Amino acid sequence: MSDEPFFPKWSWVNSVRLRGAFGASGVQPGTTDALHFFAPKTSNVDGTDAAAIVDSSLGNPNLKPERAREFEIGGEATLLDNRISVELTYYNKRTSDALIARTVAPSLGASVTRFENLGAVVNRGFEGLINARVIERAAFGWDVSLNFSYNTNFIADMGGVPPIIGTTTSQVQGYPINGWWQRPYTFSDADGNGVITANEITVGPSNVFVGYANPRWEISGTTGFDLLNKKLRIEGLFDAKTGFYQLDGTERIRCQSRLNCRAELDATAPLWQQAAVVALRESGTTTQYGYIERGDFLRLREASATYELPATVARAVRADRLTFTVAGRNLWKTTKFAGIDPEANYFGGATGIVSNFQTQPPPTYWTFRLNVAF
Amino acid sequence: MTRHSTHLAGLRALGLMGLAALWPLQGCTHDLLQVTNPDIIENVNTPSGALALKNGVILRLEQVTAGLGGNGPDNLFIYGGLLADEWRSGDTFVQRNDMDQRLFDPTNTFLAGPFRSLNRVRVQGQTAISKLRQYSPSPASNIGLMFALTAFVENLAGEYYCNGIPLSSANPDGTFAYGDPISDDSAFALAMATADSALAYQSGPDSARVRQLALIVKARALLNRGQVAAAATVLAGVATTFHYDATYSANAGQNELWNLNTSIKRYTMGDNEGGNGLPFSSANDPRIPRKIGGPVFDSATPLVAILQGIWGRYSSVQVATGVEARLIEAEAALQAGQFTTWLNALNALRSNTALYPVPQTGYTSGPALAPLADPGTQAARENLMFRERAFWLFSTGHRLGDLRRLARQYGRPVESLYPTGLYVKGGLYGNAVSLPIPRDEQNNPKFVQCSDQNP
Numbered sequence: 159m160s161d162e163p164f165f166p167k168w169s170w171v172n173s174v175r176l177r178g179a180f181g182a183s184g185v186q187p188g189t190t191d192a193l194h195f196f197a198p199k200t201s202n203v204d205g206t207d208a209a210a211i212v213d214s215s216l217g218n219p220n221l222k223p224e225r226a227r228e229f230e231i232g233g234e235a236t237l238l239d240n241r242i243s244v245e246l247t248y249y250n251k252r253t254s255d256a257l258i259a260r261t262v263a264p265s266l267g268a269s270v271t272r273f274e275n276l277g278a279v280v281n282r283g284f285e286g287l288i289n290a291r292v293i294e295r296a297a298f299g300w301d302v303s304l305n306f307s308y309n310t311n312f313i314a315d316m317g318g319v320p321p322i323i324g325t326t327t328s329q330v331q332g333y334p335i336n337g338w339w340q341r342p343y344t345f346s347d348a349d350g351n352g353v354i355t356a357n358e359i360t361v362g363p364s365n366v367f368v369g370y371a372n373p374r375w376e377i378s379g380t381t382g383f384d385l386l387n388k389k390l391r392i393e394g395l396f397d398a399k400t401g402f403y404q405l406d407g408t409e410r411i412r413c414q415s416r417l418n419c420r421a422e423l424d425a426t427a428p429l430w431q432q433a434a435v436v437a438l439r440e441s442g443t444t445t446q447y448g449y450i451e452r453g454d455f456l457r458l459r460e461a462s463a464t465y466e467l468p469a470t471v472a473r474a475v476r477a478d479r480l481t482f483t484v485a486g487r488n489l490w491k492t493t494k495f496a497g498i499d500p501e502a503n504y505f506g507g508a509t510g511i512v513s514n515f516q517t518q519p520p521p522t523y524w525t526f527r528l529n530v531a532f
Numbered sequence: 533m534t535r536h537s538t539h540l541a542g543l544r545a546l547g548l549m550g551l552a553a554l555w556p557l558q559g560c561t562h563d564l565l566q567v568t569n570p571d572i573i574e575n576v577n578t579p580s581g582a583l584a585l586k587n588g589v590i591l592r593l594e595q596v597t598a599g600l601g602g603n604g605p606d607n608l609f610i611y612g613g614l615l616a617d618e619w620r621s622g623d624t625f626v627q628r629n630d631m632d633q634r635l636f637d638p639t640n641t642f643l644a645g646p647f648r649s650l651n652r653v654r655v656q657g658q659t660a661i662s663k664l665r666q667y668s669p670s671p672a673s674n675i676g677l678m679f680a681l682t683a684f685v686e687n688l689a690g691e692y693y694c695n696g697i698p699l700s701s702a703n704p705d706g707t708f709a710y711g712d713p714i715s716d717d718s719a720f721a722l723a724m725a726t727a728d729s730a731l732a733y734q735s736g737p738d739s740a741r742v743r744q745l746a747l748i749v750k751a752r753a754l755l756n757r758g759q760v761a762a763a764a765t766v767l768a769g770v771a772t773t774f775h776y777d778a779t780y781s782a783n784a785g786q787n788e789l790w791n792l793n794t795s796i797k798r799y800t801m802g803d804n805e806g807g808n809g810l811p812f813s814s815a816n817d818p819r820i821p822r823k824i825g826g827p828v829f830d831s832a833t834p835l836v837a838i839l840q841g842i843w844g845r846y847s848s849v850q851v852a853t854g855v856e857a858r859l860i861e862a863e864a865a866l867q868a869g870q871f872t873t874w875l876n877a878l879n880a881l882r883s884n885t886a887l888y889p890v891p892q893t894g895y896t897s898g899p900a901l902a903p904l905a906d907p908g909t910q911a912a913r914e915n916l917m918f919r920e921r922a923f924w925l926f927s928t929g930h931r932l933g934d935l936r937r938l939a940r941q942y943g944r945p946v947e948s949l950y951p952t953g954l955y956v957k958g959g960l961y962g963n964a965v966s967l968p969i970p971r972d973e974q975n976n977p978k979f980v981q982c983s984d985q986n987p
Contacts, residue, residue, distance in 0.1 A: 194706065195572040198584075201591035202784035204777075205848070210587035211573055213656055219706045263976035264644050265700040265711055267651030323974040325639050415626035416832065417958050440959060444630075444637045 172236040178229070185224040187257055191273040192221040216262065216272045224275070226253040241291040250282040252314070258329065260322050277315025279335060283308045283374075299384035306377040311335055311370070326405055326446055326513075327371060338368035338403050340447040345433035353425060354432040356440040368450050374401030378459075386465075395460040399500075404453035406497035407504060407515035410446055414438050431496075453500035455493035461486050472530075479531040488520045582663035586674055589660050591785075592653045593681050594778040596688075597929060598789050598849040602645015605788045609849070610799060611646055612692050612932040615964060617809030617951055619927070622828025622835050623798040633955045636694075636964035636985060643970035647693070650685045655701050657682035671736025679730035680746040683723045684852070687753045690719030691933030694966045694982035698973060710978045716756075723753040744769065745776045748852040751860050756933060758941050764864035767857040772884070774854035780846045787843050789927055794839045794892075798829045801838035806951020806961055810922050813838045816898035819923045821891035834956060841895025842926070855887055855924050859917075866917055871906055874913070878920050879903040887924075914942055936965060939987035946987060 159165055160174040194217030201210035232247030255275035262268055285307040293300040311334045322329040328339040342362045345354055375398070382393040412419035413435045421431040434448025462485035472480040493500050499519030576585055601607030606628070613619040614631045621632035627642035661678045668674070689697050696713035699722075703709050714722070730746035747766050754763035780787045793799040801822060803813040813822050821841030828837045843849065862877035881887060882901035891897040907916055918934055925931070938944045952961050965987045973979045 190569060190572055193572065193574060195574045196576060196585075196588075197571075198573060199588060199591055200781075200783040201587040202594065202779040202781040203587055203590055205779050207781055207783050208587045209584050210591050211576060211581070211584040212588040212591060213652070213659070214572065216702055217706060261972055261975050263698070263700060263708070263710065263973050263979070264648035264970060265651050265698040265973055265976055265979070266702055266708060267648065267653070267655030267700075268702055270644075270648070320975065320977045323971060325641055325971060411626065415624055415629055418832075422958070439635075444635065444639060 170238050172238075172240050173234075175234045176231075177233065178231040180227070180229040182225065182227040184226070185257060187221050187223065187273055190215065191217075191257075192219060193217045194219075213268055216266070216268045218272055218274060220275075221257075221273055222255045222275050224253060224255050224257045226251055228252075241294065243287075243289045245287040246284060247286070248282075248284045251280070253279045253281070255317070258322070260319065260329075261324065274319055275317055276313060276319060276329070277317030277331075278313070279311070280314045281309060281311050283310055297385075297387045299382075299388060301382050303380040304377070305379070306375070308375050309372075310374065311372070323365075326450070328365065330367070333367050334370050334372075336371045338371055338405070338450045339365040340368055340450060341445040342366050342368075342447050343433065343437045343445060345429065345436075347429055352429070354429055354436050356436055359433060359436050359440075361437060361445055368447065369403035369452070370401060371404075372402055373399035373453075375399065389466045391464045393460075393462050393464075394458060396456060397459045398454075398456045400454040402453050403450050404495060404497065404500050405446065405513040406449045406451055406495070407513050408502075408517070409497055410438065410449040411515065413449075451495050451497070453493070453495050455491050455495065455500045457491040457501075458489045459487065461489055475530070477530045477532055479529075481529045483527040483529070484524065485527070486522065486524045488522045576663055577667060579668040582660065582666070582668040583674070585656065585660040585663050586678060589653060589657045589678055589681055592649060592656055593684070593851075594780060594785065596646060596649035596653055596685065597778045597851050598787055598843075598927075599778065599780060599785045600788060602647075602649045604642060604645055605792055606642050606646060607788055608646045608650065608688060608692060609927055609929045610789055610792055611642065612929065612967065613802075613927050614799070615950075615967065616931040616935055617802045617805045618812065618922075618931050619793070619799045620802050620805055620835060620956075621798070622800045622830055622833050622837060624830045624832075625798070628798065629957055631964075631967075633957070633959065634950060634962040634964040636962060636968050638968040638971045638973075638981065640968070640970070643967060644972040647967075647970050647973070650689060651699070653685040654682050654699065657685075658701065671738065672733040673736030673738040673742045674733075676730045676733030676736075676742040676746065677738065679726055679733065680742055680749060683726035683730060683746065683749045683753070686719055686726055687723035687749055687756065688929060690716040690723065690753075690756060691929075691936065692967050694968055694985050696979075696981070696983035697969065698976050698979045700976060710976045712978055713983060715983070720753040720756045724750050724757075727753065741774075741776065744771065744774045744854075745852050748774075748776075748857055751857065752852075755860055755863070756937065760860070760864045760867050764861040767861055770854050770857040772854040772858055772881075772887070774857070775850040776852045777848035778851050779848040782846065786845050787847050787849065789840065789849065790843045790845050790847065793837075794825070794841075794843075795845070796829060797825060797827075797837040797839070800828050800835055801840055802951075803838060806955075807953055808947075808949055809951050810919060812923070812926060815923070816896075817923050818885075818888045818898045818900060820926050821889065821895040821897040823895050832957075839895075840927070841892040841897070842889045844892050847892075849928060851928060853925075855881055856930070859921050859924060862920075863917055866913055871913065874917075875904060875906050878916075881920075881924065914938075932966070936987040939965065 159176050195215050196211040197214035199210045199212050200207050228251035230247050230249040234245045236243045256279045257273055258276050259271040260274045261271055288304045290302045292302055313331050316331045327336045343359050345359045348358050377398040379396045382391055384391050409419055413422055421427040421435040437445050437448055462483055464481055464483040467480040497514055502514035502517040502519040504513050504515035504517045596608055598607055598609045610619055621628040627640050630637055630640055657678045661675055664675045695715045697719055698713045699711040701709050727746045727750035734743060747770050751763040751766040801813050802809050804811050812820055823839055825837040825839040828835050858877055858881055862874050865874040885900050907913055921934055922931055935949045938949050939946050946965055955961050969982055
């Protein structure tokens with residue numbers, strides 16, 4: 159666009175581009191997802207094994223392919239003698255007839271789930287990228303890169319399907335996919351003795367939406383310094399994710415079953431921790447509400463230093479170039495999440511739900527690398 | 533110009549020949565897309581399909597009673613016994629601890645499996661009945677058996693679950709016919725009607741067995757409705773030695789009472805649990821062989837594992853018996869004030885050592901039972917009556933219903949029946965008297981929660 163005659167000619171703008179795109183795609187159900195069928199089994203009939211069949215899949219004759227259409231608009235610009243580049247994209251994706259494995263009411267005496275088409279799911283948000291070479295000298299350089307995205311996800315239309323209720327997550331129209339839902343509670347240390355008891359807790363009558371299971375903001379920043387005539391490069395990568403909640407399943411099981419969490423053993427435990435245990439174990443309407451916490455964090459994902467050894471050293475081993483790198487991963491984080499780590503995910507990426515359950519956090523580790531170029 | 537026309541004509545001819553060559557393929561297209569998937573069965577509209585469906589219902593009954601109860605190994609017999617005083621949790625799973633602690637929690641994730649399995653017997657029983665009638669109507673006793681097993685689980689639903697039980701089914705067009713929640717008493721009434729249907733299908737070599745099973749189920753439902761005299765009348769044709777078994781094998785699935793208790797010790801036998809529980813182990817009763825088996829699964833649980841010796845890995849479980857019939861008759865006599873008849877009925881069973889279970893190898897069985905004496909008061913007689921039922925029918929799906937009957941029909945305070953006081957893993961016992969309908973049922977738009985938690 160900056161090449162067009164109408165565009166102002168500013169010395170600090172090198173180029174500006176606008177772009178837009180529209181696309182559509184589909185996802186087919188599995189080959190047997192629509193079929194009602196039976197499965198062969200072995201039954202023991204009066205002491206003798208016999209061929210049997212049992213209902214295996216309810217099927218759904220009305221099952222349709224999932225269809226998605228998406229448009230995006232965005233732009234790119236390079237500024238200040240190409241030392242800064244900026245990209246920004248807005249996207250809006252609407253998935254119609256989204257395929258979802260719906261929990262089937264047990265009273266139907268059938269399979270646990272069946273595939274149904276959810277009316278529509280919307281994902282919209284924006285993504286951005288800023289690269290800047292802040293200082294660029296022969297002996298010294300400093301560059302910064304910032305990558306960020308924001309997403310809003312919600313079920314726009316259930317397509318006539320009633321809300322799908324899970325133990326801790328549910329699918330409800332107007333709310334995000336896999337959102338956390340629990341009965342809330344309030345508490346008050348009415349007698350002022352520093353100990354929360356069941357009569358000092360009030361549990362709400364029904365589930366409420368607690369929050370997103372997936373981050374809404376994801377921000378990744380990299381900064382690097384070139385030192386010693388650019389023989390040494392020091393780089394750091396920061397990750398931040400916000401706007402989501404995680405179920406602290408590890409603490410929940412310790413409090414609910416193992417009975418070895420602090421709130422069970424220590425009378426001086428914070429009142430909110432005591433309240434979470436009482437609501438979980440003694441309220442009569444057990445709720446995991448107290449263990450679903452904001453998972454926002456900022457983490458130093460990686461720090462590294464790379465040094466190019468002197469040419470004489472390289473030649474001594476008949477190489478053209480020798481570089482040595484030391485890098486550390488997951489070195490530091492800050493978060494208000496009380497569990498072991500807001501990224502410790504029991505479910506992996508399979509469900510999109512972040513929930514730890516005696517899961518190890520991302521490990522801290524160091525790597526040392528020597529690159530030899532001939 | 534002429535050469536060009538000739539060239540075009542040649543191309544047209546080639547195209548027509550190509551179309552002609554492809555023409556037969558259109559007939560293949562439909563067949564090509566109709567690939568048979570050998571892993572699934574869509575058509576059961578055959579005599580063998582109907583019989584296989586019948587066997588499938590038998591499998592489902594084996595699962596919900598004492599087999600793999602649902603998504604996990606917990607079936608109704610052992611999970612209900614956890615809420616009552618038959619079994620205790622020696623486990624790390626909070627779902628078992630909570631049930632043992634009598635916490636009424638619909639979000640307990642172990643609830644959905646047994647409830648789904650119970651309904652699988654019912655729903656697939658209805659399918660089997662329809663297909664047997666259509667494709668394999670003889671012997672009729674097969675249809676009678678399906679009705680009897682359906683009645684059996686309808687009655688169990690009323691005994692185990694809180695009031696407000698939804699019973700749903702899927703329509704042939706793929707839509708769901710959600711059931712309105714019904715009371716426990718309505719479930720018993722439904723079981724009686726279904727048992728009557730079973731009694732209408734009597735011809736065939738299995739008819740005597742099916743008839744006795746249906747009569748016991750009907751009498752049990754009558755008993756649950758407080759019509760004990762009518763229940764006793766129903767049972768006249770049932771032999772004391774009769775039993776209908778859920779059977780197990782390596783291929784069909786193992787006995788999970790054995791697995792969860794004897795093998796992996798996640799359950800341990802109850803013994804005076806929570807003060808009110810019966811001494812199932814320390815009574816040294818020949819009806820419940822047992823032994824001490826070291827620590828329970830969860831080392832944090834201060835309990836030793838008491839292992840039952842009635843069942844081995846593939847042992848069958850008697851789900852309806854002539855002993856149960858005699859016990860119902862005895863209870864009718866007790867309620868009628870015929871104390872001698874009542875006591876004689878109990879003692880006739882106790883003196884028949886052939887009715888005792890054969891202990892598994894290495895298990896201790898108590899000496900033959902001595903005759904009972906009349907304890908003299910009505911309350912003591914009722915206690916004795918229910919104690920006899922508890923020992924004869926240990927972990928066969930009767931105890932929870934009996935505790936509820938004691939509260940509902942005999943006016944006993946709940947807290948004098950169920951385990952109470954301090955729970956072994958901390959906190960106090962809760963107040964549950966029945967299983968909640970699992971939270972997954974909220975995917976049924978007609979269901980919100982139990983209408984009440986009364987016994």
